[in-house]
Amino acid sequence: MSNNYNPQEIEPKWQEQWEKDGLYRATDGSNKPKYYCLDFFPYPSGEGLHVGHCRNYVPTDVISRFKRMKGYNVLHPMGWDAFGEPAEQHAIANGIHPRQTTDRNTANYKRQMRLIGTSYDWSREVDSSDPGYYRWTQWFFLLLYKRGLAYRDMNWQWWCPTCQTTLSSHEAAGGVCWRGHEGVTKREIPAWYFKITAYADELITGLDTVDWPERIRIMQRNWIGRSEGAEIQFSVVSEQSLNKEQIAVFTTRPDTIYGVTFFVLAPEHPLVERITTPDQREEVQAYIAQAMRQSEVDRMSESREKTGVFTGGYVENPLNGEHIPVWAADYVMMGYGTGAIMGVPAHDQRDFEFARKFGLPVRVVIAPEGSSIEGSEMTEAFPAEGKMVNSAPFNGLPSGEALQRICEHIESKDLGKRTVKYRMRDWLISRQRYWGAPIPIIHCPKCGEVPVPEDQLPVLLPPMEDFRPDGSGCSPLARLSAFVNTTCPTCGGAAQRETDTMGGFACSSWYFLRFTSPDFQQGPFDPARMNYWMPVDLYVGGAEHAVLHLLYARFWTKVMADAGLVPFREPFAKLMNQGQLMGPDGQRMSKSRGNTITPDAVVDTYGADSLRIYEMFMAPFDQDVNWSMEGINGTSRFLEKIWRLYTDTWEQAGNQPQTKDDELERKMHQTIRGVTERIETFRLNTMVSTLMEFVNTLGDRQRDRTWKTSTYQQALETLMVILAPAAPHIVEELWQLTGHEGSVHQQAWPSWDADLAREEVIQVPVQVNGKLRDRVVVPADASEEDIKSAALASEAVQKFLDGKPPKKVIVAQKKLVNIVV
RNA sequence: GCCGGAGUGGCGGAACUGGCAGACGCGCACGACUCAAACUCGUGUUCCCUGACGGGAUUGUGGGUUCAAGUCCCACCUUCGGCACCA
Numbered sequence: 037m038s039n040n041y042n043p044q045e046i047e048p049k050w051q052e053q054w055e056k057d058g059l060y061r062a063t064d065g066s067n068k069p070k071y072y073c074l075d076f077f078p079y080p081s082g083e084g085l086h087v088g089h090c091r092n093y094v095p096t097d098v099i100s101r102f103k104r105m106k107g108y109n110v111l112h113p114m115g116w117d118a119f120g121e122p123a124e125q126h127a128i129a130n131g132i133h134p135r136q137t138t139d140r141n142t143a144n145y146k147r148q149m150r151l152i153g154t155s156y157d158w159s160r161e162v163d164s165s166d167p168g169y170y171r172w173t174q175w176f177f178l179l180l181y182k183r184g185l186a187y188r189d190m191n192w193q194w195w196c197p198t199c200q201t202t203l204s205s206h207e208a209a210g211g212v213c214w215r216g217h218e219g220v221t222k223r224e225i226p227a228w229y230f231k232i233t234a235y236a237d238e239l240i241t242g243l244d245t246v247d248w249p250e251r252i253r254i255m256q257r258n259w260i261g262r263s264e265g266a267e268i269q270f271s272v273v274s275e276q277s278l279n280k281e282q283i284a285v286f287t288t289r290p291d292t293i294y295g296v297t298f299f300v301l302a303p304e305h306p307l308v309e310r311i312t313t314p315d316q317r318e319e320v321q322a323y324i325a326q327a328m329r330q331s332e333v334d335r336m337s338e339s340r341e342k343t344g345v346f347t348g349g350y351v352e353n354p355l356n357g358e359h360i361p362v363w364a365a366d367y368v369m370m371g372y373g374t375g376a377i378m379g380v381p382a383h384d385q386r387d388f389e390f391a392r393k394f395g396l397p398v399r400v401v402i403a404p405e406g407s408s409i410e411g412s413e414m415t416e417a418f419p420a421e422g423k424m425v426n427s428a429p430f431n432g433l434p435s436g437e438a439l440q441r442i443c444e445h446i447e448s449k450d451l452g453k454r455t456v457k458y459r460m461r462d463w464l465i466s467r468q469r470y471w472g473a474p475i476p477i478i479h480c481p482k483c484g485e486v487p488v489p490e491d492q493l494p495v496l497l498p499p500m501e502d503f504r505p506d507g508s509g510c511s512p513l514a515r516l517s518a519f520v521n522t523t524c525p526t527c528g529g530a531a532q533r534e535t536d537t538m539g540g541f542a543c544s545s546w547y548f549l550r551f552t553s554p555d556f557q558q559g560p561f562d563p564a565r566m567n568y569w570m571p572v573d574l575y576v577g578g579a580e581h582a583v584l585h586l587l588y589a590r591f592w593t594k595v596m597a598d599a600g601l602v603p604f605r606e607p608f609a610k611l612m613n614q615g616q617l618m619g620p621d622g623q624r625m626s627k628s629r630g631n632t633i634t635p636d637a638v639v640d641t642y643g644a645d646s647l648r649i650y651e652m653f654m655a656p657f658d659q660d661v662n663w664s665m666e667g668i669n670g671t672s673r674f675l676e677k678i679w680r681l682y683t684d685t686w687e688q689a690g691n692q693p694q695t696k697d698d699e700l701e702r703k704m705h706q707t708i709r710g711v712t713e714r715i716e717t718f719r720l721n722t723m724v725s726t727l728m729e730f731v732n733t734l735g736d737r738q739r740d741r742t743w744k745t746s747t748y749q750q751a752l753e754t755l756m757v758i759l760a761p762a763a764p765h766i767v768e769e770l771w772q773l774t775g776h777e778g779s780v781h782q783q784a785w786p787s788w789d790a791d792l793a794r795e796e797v798i799q800v801p802v803q804v805n806g807k808l809r810d811r812v813v814v815p816a817d818a819s820e821e822d823i824k825s826a827a828l829a830s831e832a833v834q835k836f837l838d839g840k841p842p843k844k845v846i847v848a849q850k851k852l853v854n855i856v857v
Numbered sequence: 858g859c860c861g862g863a864g865u866g867g868c869g870g871a872a873c874u875g876g877c878a879g880a881c882g883c884g885c886a887c888g889a890c891u892c893a894a895a896c897u898c899g900u901g902u903u904c905c906c907u908g909a910c911g912g913g914a915u916u917g918u919g920g921g922u923u924c925a926a927g928u929c930c931c932a933c934c935u936u937c938g939g940c941a942c943c944a
Contacts, residue, residue, distance in 0.1 A: 660937080854925060
């Protein structure tokens with residue numbers, strides 16, 4: 037046992053052996069407790085993995101290995117989110133079919149994941165672009181359709197001219213498509229939607245039942261954007277007093293209704309046309325034309341200066357009968373609420389800016405407690421609560437109470453009602469692209485929309501030579517008459533297939549279920565196995581999916597629960613987000629910046645175990661950190677030190693008489709405790725430093741030549757086992773070299789003895805007036821009284837007492853003594 | 858603007874419920890080994906004063922609570938992320 041540590045030799049050897057032995061297979065129907073540890077479904081890009089991705093895969097692997105040793109039946113699967121625009125875009129750019137590039141990329145990802153020693157159960161690998169998989173994605177589409185949660189609508193859509201496709205509002209956030217292309221615009225196209233808004237409330241309340249980072253839960257709540265308020269009907273003032281046209285506004289502040297001094301319609305609002313008076317027509321039309329020319333993005337980014345135009349029309353305030361001028365202005369959005377607002381400049385900052393710009397009156401109806409304000413003198417709106425003024429029957433009430441009273445009044449007079457609005461829109465699922473799961477719908481001239489019968493699934497994505505989008509607003513599939521032309525499943529007449537495909541987030545909204553039974557043919561998953569494994573116990577991935585995938589998957593799960601398919605309403609019990617790993621230059625790693633560090637390069641120089649340990653050691657799991665090439669030297673040295681420890685001392689350590697080393701034994705139990713607790717709480721950086729301290733202690737024994745004890749040998753045995761999750765290869769090799777049978781990864785995790793871990797003597801710091809002056813050493817079982825007298829007896833302490841009697845002596849839980857003079 | 862996280866040595870970071878600030882590692886300096894270097898090992902390494910003993914200061918800034926504050930409270934600064942005319 038004298039060869040050198042050579043990770044490049046031993047790592048592939050063990051990876052192959054583990055694979056052959058099926059060491060990481062999850063067992064269905066075992067009576068062990070289960071643990072489902074899942075990584076976010078990766079999209080296999082052509083660039084392959086860089087060390088930043090390992091920040092996700094290494095920790096989940098450590099947890100999985102640890103849980104197995106703790107006696108759990110662990111499901112730790114991996115698969116590919118293979119459909120989607122990026123694969124197709126790449127294929128178009130390089131003239132290779134996405135099937136080929138996808139297969140090549142997944143093979144590369146898999147190779148790299150093996151390279152870093154992950155323990156995935158590859159027998160459960162799934163690929164969302166495989167017909168055996170997307171058959172069930174289509175099946176779920178039909179489930180949603182049958183439950184009234186999928187519908188086709190003609191509407192203005194977000195459109196990315198680069199991707200030549202429509203986008204969901206989530207994917208178009210900020211005017212930049214989620215692939216990073218700027219210039220997202222709107223286009224009127226029929227498209228399919230999922231009615232996620234039907235679950236808006238439960239998507240908020242469900243967040244209270246899961247163990248997720250607060251940050252993500254807040255982001256989801258904000259995204260859904262629930263606001264309570266009232267819809268209030270204003271009637272249009274017109275010559276013909278019969279048949280007064282009603283126009284509703286949504287407001288969260290019905291208490292400010294007496295402060296309405298103008299009324300605003302979104303430029304797209306259908307009423308604008310009708311309410312505009314002849315003398316204002318020209319001006320209004322010019323304004324609308326100008327507003328419509330700008331994309332919604334420009335309208336938002338321009339934000340500051342308000343614009344608008346008076347229509348010449350008036351509406352009547354339903355509470356006090358006042359006639360209020362109606363304006364059209366683009367700070368009101370057609371897509372939210374009713375597309376119309378009541379302008380209350382005194383109590384809303386946006387309305388205030390608008391009023392000041394156009395010289396509209398500002399009427400205060402809520403005064404701050406104990407003072408008064410004057411509309412003409414205000415420099416900003418007063419949005420807070422206060423006391424009602426200028427509000428006829430409600431004057432003097434606190435505004436919060438007035439809000440309720442006004443709502444009651446409005447409801448009793450049938451002028452409106454309390455409602456809840458959400459910022460979140462329905463989920464646009466149509467993509468006018470090739471590389472996705474075809475939407476399983478047939479358009480029949482006689483029967484209308486007809487779902488493809490389940491026994492005819494999957495609707496196969498047909499092979500195509502040229503699948504470039506043509507800008508027609510239709511998917512390239514529309515050019516394939518053999519695909520499009522079919523017969524209606526209901527009437528048997530000639531009909532056409534839907535040619536849109538589903539966006540990739542459909543595929544990833546249920547994949548975690550497929551892993552429980554990837555071979556199942558009678559449904560998307562085997563109910564028995566799904567019941568055993570689900571929900572996911574630990575879900576780990578980047579925070580960038582906070583409102584996309586994580587919201588969609590929760591939505592689908594709730595639909596499945598309502599359909600009786602699954603017995604839970606939240607799929608991911610615990611979620612964690614790894615911190616980002618930046619390049620050495622502090623920039624996000626990317627090929628174009630040239631700062632990418634690949635696991636291949638690192639494994640080649642240092643080995644996978646060094647990489648794994650460094651990934652954990654460099655920073656807390658959820659913290660952003662820069663890669664450092666010097667830093668990894670340290671973890672590499674750590675493993676070499678361990679290797680030498682065994683090669684130098686193992687053989688003789690095994691032949692020692694039964695001599696004990698109490699201090700080392702204590703350190704060993706403390707280490708087992710430390711490592712166990714730190715893995716369980718995901719503090720993997722300090723788990724590594726705990727192991728380093730232990731190895732340093734063993735190194736001290738070797739150097740001092742005090743290592744020839746049976747305790748030392750026990751310590752070496754223990755070290756292999758507790759290091760196994762973090763550095764699986766070196767430990768497996770040592771396990772074999774030290775003459776053990778089987779795999780170290782199948783050993784039981786050791787327990788610690790609290791008595792043996794306890795120190796016999798303790799060092800108690802002594803402070804005088806809060807400043808450290810001395811430390812006294814006392815037996816661990818000393819009473820507080822003993823500690824106190826030992827502290828007072830200290831020479832250094834006496835010096836600072838300067839003969840004066842202590843005013844107060846505090847002995848804090850045997851941890852510290854503070855003497856106050 | 859609003860919401861959330863984070864500010865600790867030259868660097869990454871540690872400090873569980875308020876109780877020895879700087880664990881562990883990197884880097885650096887000196888020493889041992891070597892003809893020499895690398896590796897390895899040892900010693901030191903927050904800053905200031907001191908030859909030393911020793912002392913003082915110190916967790917972004919300012920205040921507060923407490924016997925005791927990196928940790929709790931208030932205000933502010935910086936920085937990173939999210940949202941951003943959502944009525």
